[in-house]
Amino acid sequence: MNRKKRALVLTGMLAAAAMTLVGCTGGGSSSSDVSYWGAFYAPTTEDAFQEIFIDGFNGEGDAKVDMQVKELTTIGQLTDTAVAAGQAPDVIYSNGPSAASDLARADRTLSLDDYSKKYDWEAKLLPWAYELSKVNDSLMSVPTGYGSMVLYYNKAVFDENGWTPPTTLAEFETIAADAKAKGIVPLGGGNSGYQGMSEWLVTAVLNAAVGPDKLYDALTGKASFTDPEFVEAIDLIKGWIDDGWLAGGAESYFTTDDTANITGLANGSTAMYISGTWAFNSLSQEFEDPDGWDWAPLPSLNDSVAPGVFPLAIGTALSVNAKTEHADDSAAFIDYLIGDVDRSLKYTARTGENPPPLAFTADQFPADIDSRTARLYSDIPATTNVGYATWSFFPPKTDAYLISEFDKVVTGDVSSAQYLEGLQKSFDEEFAAGTTLTPFAPTK
Amino acid sequence: MTSTTLPARRDAPASRPRRRRPRTKQHLIAWAFVAPLLVVNVLVITGPGLASVYYSFTDWNGIGQPNFIGLANYAEMLSSGAVLNAFVHNIVWTIFFLVVPMAMGLVGAFLLSRIRRGQVLFRVLFFIPYVLATVVSAAIWRQILDPRGGIGATLADLGLPFLTDVNFLGNPSLALGSVAFINNWQWWGFLLVIFLAAMQSVDPALYEAARLDGAGPVREFWNITLPSIRPTFVFLSLMTVIWSFLVFDYIYVLTKGGPAGSTDVLSTLLYREAFENQRQGYASAVAMLLSVISAATVIGYFALRRRLKWDV
Incomplete structure (x- = not known):
C-alpha cells in the first residue's frame, strides 16, 4: 500500500472513530457548574433573572450555575427528550407540578425531602403548593411561580x-x-x-x-x-x-x-x-x-x-436531576430562587413575573412594584374563593x-x-x- | 521436466498470497471508506429504527421504563378514528401532489423549454420559493391568509370584499387545501427545474422529425417529451408518494394538524402522541405504519418496473 492510500485509510478510520465519539458525548457547560435551562417571555425578563438569580447566586459561594435559555413554548418537550437521553440539566424545569410528577414517577428526579428540611421549604411555601409538589408523600419539585x-x-x-x-x-x-x-x-x-x-x-x-x-x-x-x-x-x-x-x-x-x-x-x-x-x-x-x-x-x-x-396555578416547578453530580448545589440554587421573599418580589417588581408561592404580606412589596401586581398578591391570600x-x-x-x-x-x-x-x-x-x-x- | 515442473508447483502456492494481499488490502481500503457511513447509518437510522420497532410493542412514555404490551398499540391504532382521519388526509395530500404540482411542473417545463430568451430568469423565479426556509414561507403565507390583515382584508379595502369572511386556515373545510396550496407554491418550481433538465436531454432531432410530420406542440409533448422523460417522471412520482406520507413541516408550522384534526396527517399525529401526550410507544407503532407504507410504495414501484420492463 502506498503512502497516499495509507493516509486515506487512516483518515477514514479516524473519521469513523471521531463520529462515534461525537455521538457518545453531550454538549454543555463545565461539569463543575450546576446546569439549568431557563425560558422567558421577554429578553428583559431573562436579563433580570440572570442578574438577580444567576449572577447573585454565583457571586455568593463556591457553587456556580450555568444557565442556557430555551424557547418558552418548547422547553417542556426539550426537557423530556433530554431526560430520556440522559442529557438533562442538573436543575430540571417543568411546566408545573403535573409535568414534574411524570419525571418523578419515572425516577428521573431526586426526592427533595432532605433539602426541604435543610432549607425549611415546608414553612416557606404556601401549604397547598407544597402538598401539590409531592409524589407519593415525597417532595419531588419546588414551585417557583404561582398565579391565577x-x-x-x-x-x-x-x-x-x-x-x-x-x-x-x-x-x-x-x-x-x-x-x-x-x-x-x-x-x-x-x-x-x-x-x-x-x-x-x-x-x-x-x-x-x-x-x-x-x-x-x-x-x-x-x-x-x-x-x-x-x-x-x-x-x-x-x-x-x-x-x-x-x-x-x-x-x-x-x-x-x-x-x-x-x-x-x-x-x-x-x-x-x-x-x-x-x-x-x-x-x-x-x-x-x-x-x-x-x-x-x-x-x-x-x-x-x-x-x-x-x-390557583403553578406555571414553573423545578426538580433535581437524578443523574446529577451536584445535587447539593442544585438544591442550593433552587433555595436561592424561592428562599428569600425580598429577592423574589424584587424580581416580580422588575419583570411582572409571578412570584413563588411564599407567604408574604403587603408591606413586603418593593416600592417600585406595579400596583396591579401588588393588588393581585394581596387579594389572593385574603380570599377563600380559590380554585384549581x-x-x-x-x-x-x-x-x-x-x-x-x-x-x-x-x-x-x-x-x-x-x-x-x-x-x-x-x-x-x-x-x-x-x-x-x-x-x-x-x-x- | 521434473526440474521445470517442481519449481512451477512451488511457485503456484507462492503466487497466491501475492494475488490475495492486494485484494485484501483493497477490501480493507473499501471498508475504511465505507466505515464512517456505516457508523452514521447504525447510529442514526438502523439503531433508532430497531429501537422504534421494540418501543412499538411497549407503553413507553418517553421518560420511564417501557413495559411490553404486545400488539395493544397496533390494535388501538387500527381501530382509531384519529389514525384513519390522518391516513385519509395523507391520501388526499398524495393525490393532490401527484396531480397539481406534477402537472404544473411538466407543463411549465415544457413551455419554458420552448423559449430561448428569459428562460434562466423564469427558472430562477420559479425556483426561489424552494430555497426559502419552510418556516419563513409559512410565516409569509400565514400573514397573507390572515383574515384580519391579509389578502381578504386588503381586497376588501379595494372594494372587493369577496374574501372578507374566508378564514383559510381556521375553517376546517378549507384548512387542508390551504396548507397543500402553500406547500405546492414552494414545491412545483423544484419539479419544473428537474423536468426541464430532463427535457433538455431529449434529442432535438426527434422534435424536428415530428414537426416535419406535421405534429403540433401537444403531440410533441405527449409523443416525444413525456416518453423521453419517463424515468424522471416515474422517479419523482415515486418520491412524491413517499414524501406525501412523510409530510410534516408545513402542516405543523401552519396548523399543527388543526382545526380539530382537519389537517392532521400521520406524522403530525405521531408527533403529538410522542411529545405532547407522552405516548412514545404508541407513536412508534404509527411510525411503523408509515414505514410499511413507504416500503410498500418502493416495492410496488420495483414490481411495476420489472413487469413493464421500464428502464428506470
Whole structure:
C-alpha cells in the first residue's frame, strides 16, 4: 500500500472513530457548574433573572450555575427528550407540578425531602403548593411561580362604553352583547401557535361556572366530570363561540394567538380577555399607555359560585436531576430562587413575573412594584374563593386530553357531554393508577 | 521436466498470497471508506429504527421504563378514528401532489423549454420559493391568509370584499387545501427545474422529425417529451408518494394538524402522541405504519418496473 492510500485509510478510520465519539458525548457547560435551562417571555425578563438569580447566586459561594435559555413554548418537550437521553440539566424545569410528577414517577428526579428540611421549604411555601409538589408523600419539585386566571380589560374602552368589570354572568353577557353590537370582539381567545391556550379558558370557566367545591370533588373521585354542572360550563363556552363572542367565532379561534389577543385588547378591538397573570408584563409592553389595562377577578358564571374565584396555578416547578453530580448545589440554587421573599418580589417588581408561592404580606412589596401586581398578591391570600388550574391540578394525560380534544368542541364535532365523557375516562385511568395529584381542600 | 515442473508447483502456492494481499488490502481500503457511513447509518437510522420497532410493542412514555404490551398499540391504532382521519388526509395530500404540482411542473417545463430568451430568469423565479426556509414561507403565507390583515382584508379595502369572511386556515373545510396550496407554491418550481433538465436531454432531432410530420406542440409533448422523460417522471412520482406520507413541516408550522384534526396527517399525529401526550410507544407503532407504507410504495414501484420492463 502506498503512502497516499495509507493516509486515506487512516483518515477514514479516524473519521469513523471521531463520529462515534461525537455521538457518545453531550454538549454543555463545565461539569463543575450546576446546569439549568431557563425560558422567558421577554429578553428583559431573562436579563433580570440572570442578574438577580444567576449572577447573585454565583457571586455568593463556591457553587456556580450555568444557565442556557430555551424557547418558552418548547422547553417542556426539550426537557423530556433530554431526560430520556440522559442529557438533562442538573436543575430540571417543568411546566408545573403535573409535568414534574411524570419525571418523578419515572425516577428521573431526586426526592427533595432532605433539602426541604435543610432549607425549611415546608414553612416557606404556601401549604397547598407544597402538598401539590409531592409524589407519593415525597417532595419531588419546588414551585417557583404561582398565579391565577383573571379577566383583563382596556380601561379606556370600558370608560368610553360605560362598562364596569362584570361580576356575574348577566353582567358579562350584557357587556358582550353591547360590544358585539359595536363591532368589538367581546372576549379574546384562540389557540393558534399554542394549543394549550384552550385550557386557560376551560380553567377559568370551570372554576367560575362549576366552582371550586365541585371541582375538588371531581379531582378526588367523589364527583364526575360528566355531571350536569360541567356539561353546562362547556356548553357556555360553546355558546360564546357560536354567538361570535369568543375570538369572533370558531374559525378565528384557530387563527388567533396570545399576542393577537393582547394586541386586540390594546388597540380596543377586543373588549375583554381571560388569561393568566403571567401576561402582566406583555400587557404593559403592548399598551401605548402601560397603565391603560387592568384586571378584575373572574365573574361568577353560575349563581351557585361566588364571584371573584382565583384558580390557583403553578406555571414553573423545578426538580433535581437524578443523574446529577451536584445535587447539593442544585438544591442550593433552587433555595436561592424561592428562599428569600425580598429577592423574589424584587424580581416580580422588575419583570411582572409571578412570584413563588411564599407567604408574604403587603408591606413586603418593593416600592417600585406595579400596583396591579401588588393588588393581585394581596387579594389572593385574603380570599377563600380559590380554585384549581387544570395544568397544575389535573393529572398529565387528562390535561393533555383536555387540550387536544377541545378543538372538536369548538368546531362542534363533539358535544360537551361527549368531550367530558372522554375527559372522565382519562381521569379514571389515572386515578386508578394513582397518578393524580393532591388538590387542597376548598376553604370555606 | 521434473526440474521445470517442481519449481512451477512451488511457485503456484507462492503466487497466491501475492494475488490475495492486494485484494485484501483493497477490501480493507473499501471498508475504511465505507466505515464512517456505516457508523452514521447504525447510529442514526438502523439503531433508532430497531429501537422504534421494540418501543412499538411497549407503553413507553418517553421518560420511564417501557413495559411490553404486545400488539395493544397496533390494535388501538387500527381501530382509531384519529389514525384513519390522518391516513385519509395523507391520501388526499398524495393525490393532490401527484396531480397539481406534477402537472404544473411538466407543463411549465415544457413551455419554458420552448423559449430561448428569459428562460434562466423564469427558472430562477420559479425556483426561489424552494430555497426559502419552510418556516419563513409559512410565516409569509400565514400573514397573507390572515383574515384580519391579509389578502381578504386588503381586497376588501379595494372594494372587493369577496374574501372578507374566508378564514383559510381556521375553517376546517378549507384548512387542508390551504396548507397543500402553500406547500405546492414552494414545491412545483423544484419539479419544473428537474423536468426541464430532463427535457433538455431529449434529442432535438426527434422534435424536428415530428414537426416535419406535421405534429403540433401537444403531440410533441405527449409523443416525444413525456416518453423521453419517463424515468424522471416515474422517479419523482415515486418520491412524491413517499414524501406525501412523510409530510410534516408545513402542516405543523401552519396548523399543527388543526382545526380539530382537519389537517392532521400521520406524522403530525405521531408527533403529538410522542411529545405532547407522552405516548412514545404508541407513536412508534404509527411510525411503523408509515414505514410499511413507504416500503410498500418502493416495492410496488420495483414490481411495476420489472413487469413493464421500464428502464428506470
